[in-house]
Amino acid sequence: MSAVANLAADTWSSMLRVLLHYRRSPGLLAVSLAVPVLMVVVFGYVFGSAITVPGAETGAAGATGATGAPGASGAGSVDGYREFLMPGLFAMVAVNGIMPTMVGAARDVGRGVTDRLRSMAVSRTGLLLGQTLADLLVSVVVLALLAAVGLVVGWRIRGGAADAAGAFGLLLLFRFAMTWVGLLLGLAVGKEEAAGQLVVAVFPLAMVTNAFVPTGGMPGWLAAVAEWNPMSAVVQAGRDLFGNPSAPSAAWPMQHSVPAALLWCAVLLLVCGPFAVRKFASHGT
Amino acid sequence: MSDTAWTGIPKSSEAARNAAFAVEMSGVEKRFGATRALRGLDLAVPAGTVCGLLGPNGAGKTTAVRVLATLVAPDRGAARVAGHDVAREPDAVRRSIGLAGQHAAVDEGLTGRDNLHLLGRLHRLGGRGARDRAEELLDRFGLTGAADRLVRTYSGGMRRRLDLVASLVTAPPVLFLDEPTTGLDPRSRRQIWDAVQELAEAGTTVLLTTQYLEEADRLADTVVVIDHGAAIATGPPERLKESIGTRVSVTLADAGQLGRAAVVLSALAGNGDVAVDQDERTVEVVSRPGVKVLLPKLVRELDAVGVVAVDAAVRPPSLDDVFLALTGRVRGGGSEDSDAAATADASAERKVA
Numbered sequence: 001m002s003a004v005a006n007l008a009a010d011t012w013s014s015m016l017r018v019l020l021h022y023r024r025s026p027g028l029l030a031v032s033l034a035v036p037v038l039m040v041v042v043f044g045y046v047f048g049s050a051i052t053v054p055g056a057e058t059g060a061a062g063a064t065g066a067t068g069a070p071g072a073s074g075a076g077s078v079d080g081y082r083e084f085l086m087p088g089l090f091a092m093v094a095v096n097g098i099m100p101t102m103v104g105a106a107r108d109v110g111r112g113v114t115d116r117l118r119s120m121a122v123s124r125t126g127l128l129l130g131q132t133l134a135d136l137l138v139s140v141v142v143l144a145l146l147a148a149v150g151l152v153v154g155w156r157i158r159g160g161a162a163d164a165a166g167a168f169g170l171l172l173l174f175r176f177a178m179t180w181v182g183l184l185l186g187l188a189v190g191k192e193e194a195a196g197q198l199v200v201a202v203f204p205l206a207m208v209t210n211a212f213v214p215t216g217g218m219p220g221w222l223a224a225v226a227e228w229n230p231m232s233a234v235v236q237a238g239r240d241l242f243g244n245p246s247a248p249s250a251a252w253p254m255q256h257s258v259p260a261a262l263l264w265c266a267v268l269l270l271v272c273g274p275f276a277v278r279k280f281a282s283h284g285t
Numbered sequence: 286m287s288d289t290a291w292t293g294i295p296k297s298s299e300a301a302r303n304a305a306f307a308v309e310m311s312g313v314e315k316r317f318g319a320t321r322a323l324r325g326l327d328l329a330v331p332a333g334t335v336c337g338l339l340g341p342n343g344a345g346k347t348t349a350v351r352v353l354a355t356l357v358a359p360d361r362g363a364a365r366v367a368g369h370d371v372a373r374e375p376d377a378v379r380r381s382i383g384l385a386g387q388h389a390a391v392d393e394g395l396t397g398r399d400n401l402h403l404l405g406r407l408h409r410l411g412g413r414g415a416r417d418r419a420e421e422l423l424d425r426f427g428l429t430g431a432a433d434r435l436v437r438t439y440s441g442g443m444r445r446r447l448d449l450v451a452s453l454v455t456a457p458p459v460l461f462l463d464e465p466t467t468g469l470d471p472r473s474r475r476q477i478w479d480a481v482q483e484l485a486e487a488g489t490t491v492l493l494t495t496q497y498l499e500e501a502d503r504l505a506d507t508v509v510v511i512d513h514g515a516a517i518a519t520g521p522p523e524r525l526k527e528s529i530g531t532r533v534s535v536t537l538a539d540a541g542q543l544g545r546a547a548v549v550l551s552a553l554a555g556n557g558d559v560a561v562d563q564d565e566r567t568v569e570v571v572s573r574p575g576v577k578v579l580l581p582k583l584v585r586e587l588d589a590v591g592v593v594a595v596d597a598a599v600r601p602p603s604l605d606d607v608f609l610a611l612t613g614r615v616r617g618g619g620s621e622d623s624d625a626a627a628t629a630d631a632s633a634e635r636k637v638a
Contacts, residue, residue, distance in 0.1 A: 006409070013406040020403070021394045024435060112390030116451070119354040121379040122407050 014130025
C-alpha cells in the first residue's frame with residue numbers, strides 16, 4: 001500500500017473510533033444536539049427579551065418581501081435580536097467543540113491509549129485527522145439542527161444561496177480549526193482533570209465577542225479584544241453572508257469579515273495542526 | 286556475488302546475531318530534566334525467552350520499556366528490537382512489538398470487541414480481518430461473554446486482560462509488559478500469568494517489568510535487577526534467589542527463650558546475622574547464600590532445646606531482601622548521599638544478638 005492509501009486507511013479507522021463512541025453512547029449525541037437548542041432558548045428568549053440591537057431593524061426591514069416569514073413581518077427588536085443572535089450561536093457551537101476534543105485527547109494521554117497508538121506503525125497525521133474529521137461530521141448534524149431551530153424562532157437566510165453556502169462552509173472550517181485547537185490543548189495538558197479545569201477558561205473566550213451583544217456598548221479595551229477575537233470575525237462573516245442584522249463597528253475584522261475569518265481559520269489550522277501532530281508524535285520525550 | 290560486508294563479517298551472520306537477541310540495549314542513557322532515568326542500561330534478551338526487569342519504583346523500568354517501544358528517544362546508547370534500531374527504524378520496530386502498560390490503555394467508551402476491532406484496523410488487517418482477529422482473541426482469552434459490554438463496566442482484572450489482549454492483535458514476536466499485574470487481585474494476577482506463560486511457550490519474546498520477585502520467578506527465564514537506571518544483577522531467578530538465602534522468623538511465647546532461639550536460627554542459617562525483637566518476642570534471620578532452611582527441621586531443632594514457638598515461618602526472599610543483598614541498602618533509597626544513611630538505618634534495625 002502506498003503512503004497515501006495508508007494515511008487514508010488510518011484516517012478512516014480513527015474516524016470510526018469517534019463515531020463508534022456516539023453509537024455506543026446515544027446519550028452523548030443527544031447532549032451534543034440538545035445543548036445548541038437550549039442555547040437558542042436561553043440566549044434568544046432570556047437575553048433577547050431585554051436586548052435591542054441597533055441596526056437589527058434595518059436588517060429585518062430589508063427583507064419584508066420574504067413571503068410567509070413570521071419574524072420578518074413583525075420586524076420588532078426581539079425578533080431582530082434572534083436574527084442577530086443565530087450566526088453567533090453557530091460560531092459558539094464551533095467554539096464549544098474545543099471542550100470535548102480537548103478532554104478526550106487529555107484522557108487518551110492520561111490513560112495510556114495515546115502511548116499504545118504511538119507504539120504502533122500508524123500514521124500520526126492520520127490518527128489526528130480522523131478524529132477531527134469525525135468531529136466535523138458530527139458538527140454538520142449539529143449545525144443543521146441548529147439552523148432548523150433558528151428558522152422556527154424567526155431566523156432567516158436573506159442573502160443569496162451561494163453566500164449562505166459560503167457561510168455554512170466558513171462555520172465548518174472554523175469548527176475544524178477549533179477541533180485542532182482542542183487537540184493541541186488536550187495533548188499539551190495530558191490530564192483529564194486539568195483539561196476539565198481548562199474548560200472554564202474557554203467559556204469567556206466565547207463570551208467576549210460580538211456574538212450576543214454589540215461590541216459598541218463595551219468598554220473600549222474590551223471591545224477591541226472582542227472585535228479581534230477570531231470568533232467575532234466568523235460571527236460577523238455569518239451575519240454578512242446570511243444577510244442578518246449586525247451592529248456597526250469600524251474595526252478592520254468587522255469591516256472585512258469574510259477575509260478576516262478565513263485568515264483566522266488558516267492561521268489557527270497552520271499553527272495548531274502541525275504542533276498537535278508534533279506533540280502527539282513526541283509525547284513524553 | 287559476495288554477501289560479505291567490507292569488515293569481512295558476512296551479512297547473513299550479522300542478521301543471525303541480531304535475530305538471536307530479540308531485545309538489545311547497550312549503554313542507554315535517558316535524562317528527564319534533572320532526573321537521570323537511565324544511566325547506561327545494558328540488556329540482551331534472547332529470542333523466544335522471557336526477561337523480567339525487576340526493580341523498585343523509579344528504578345527506570347518504565348523508561349527502559351518506553352525507549353524500546355519507540356515512545357521516548359534515548360539520549361545516548363543504542364537499542365534494537367527484533368533486529369531493528371529504535372531510533373533509525375521506528376516503524377519496523379513498531380511492527381514487531383506489542384505493548385501493555387501500567388494503565389489499562391483501552392477505550393472505556395467502547396465495547397471490548399470495538400477496541401480490538403479498531404486496533405486490528407489500525408494494524409491494517411482490513412475490516413473483515415480485524416473482525417475475525419478480534420473474535421479469535423476474545424474467544425481465546427475468555428472475554429467473549431463481556432465482548433459487547435462497554436469497557437467502562439469491566440472489573441480491573443478484566444480491563445487489564447483486555448489490555449493484554451489488545452497488545453496481541455498482530456501476534457507480535459516481541460511483547461513488552463510494563464507491570465502487568467500491579468494492583469490486581471490474586472485471581473486476576475494468575476490469569477495474566479497463565480496468558481503470558483502461554484504466549485512464551487508459543488515462542489513470543491517477552492520483556493516484563495515487575496516489582497514482585499515472585500512474578501519474575503514464576504515467568505522469567507532471566508531476571509535483570511535494575512536500580513538507579515542501570516542493571517546491577519542478571520541471571521536465572523533460581524540463581525538470584527540462591528544468592529540471597531531464605532528469610533526465617535519465629536515468634537516465641539516466652540521472651541526468656543529468645544537467646545536460645547537465636548543460637549538455633551543462626552546455626553541453621555549458616556551463621557547468619559540474627560535480629561531479635563524483645564517487644565514482639567521474635568527472632569529473624571536471612572540464611573547465607575546457598576543455605577536452604579526447611580520448616581520441619583526448624584521446628585524440630587527448636588523443640589530439641591525446649592523453645593516453644595507460637596509462630597514459625599520460612600519465606601522465600603522478597604524484593605527487599607534482594608535489594609538489601611545486592612546493594613547493601615534498603616530499596617527505595619534516594620540519591621547516593623542518602624544511601625549511606627539508609628544502610629546505617631537498616632543495620633540499626635537489626636539488633637544483632
